[in-house]
Amino acid sequence: MATAKTRSRKSRLWLWSVLLVVALLGAAWLAWGEGxxxxxxxxxxxxxxxxxxxxxxxxxxxxxxxxxxxxxxxLISLSEDAATKSVTASIPLVASDTASYREGYGCMLQEWKG
Known part of the structure; x- marks a missing residue:
């Protein structure tokens, strides 16, 4: 039977494991997220x-x-807004851009920040 001390040790180990995984994921996002x-x-x-x-x-x-x-x-998903004649392309949690059709100009991006 597990004692209170053993349960406490296991819960601390579990907590530190979760924190380590979160820290590693955060470091990976910082390292490769910009690119x-x-x-x-x-x-x-x-x-x-x-x-x-x-x-x-x-x-x-x-x-x-x-x-x-x-x-x-x-990974890029497309959605349209027929009322504004625009299409939005997005990658979840990474990027999203919209292009709108204008008579005489064709489709143009809205405020692209590259």
Whole structure:
């Protein structure tokens, strides 16, 4: 039978293990997160602009346009706002960009920060 001292030791060990995992994940995010955010930002901006043109210039459905994504862009999801004629491409927790169709100009990114 476990004593109170043994249970306390096990709970402390469990707590330190969880803290170590969180610290390692935080360090990995700091080390590789910047590059991921930059490349993810470029990828989401590209996908938004191309999908917007596909949808509102070529007149194809968004589902059909999603099949045109390049290899490596599987994490990027597309959504449209038909009222504003815009498409948003996003990578969860990394990047999100929107491109809107303007008559005479085509599709343009909204405030891209690269």
């Amino acid at each position: 991921l955010r930059k490349t993810g930002g470029v990828g989401s901006a590209y996908a938004a602009r191309v999908a917007c043109s596909c949808r509102f210039v070529a007149g194809r459905s968004l589902e059909d346009c999603a099949r045109d994504k390049l290899e490596g862009m599987e």
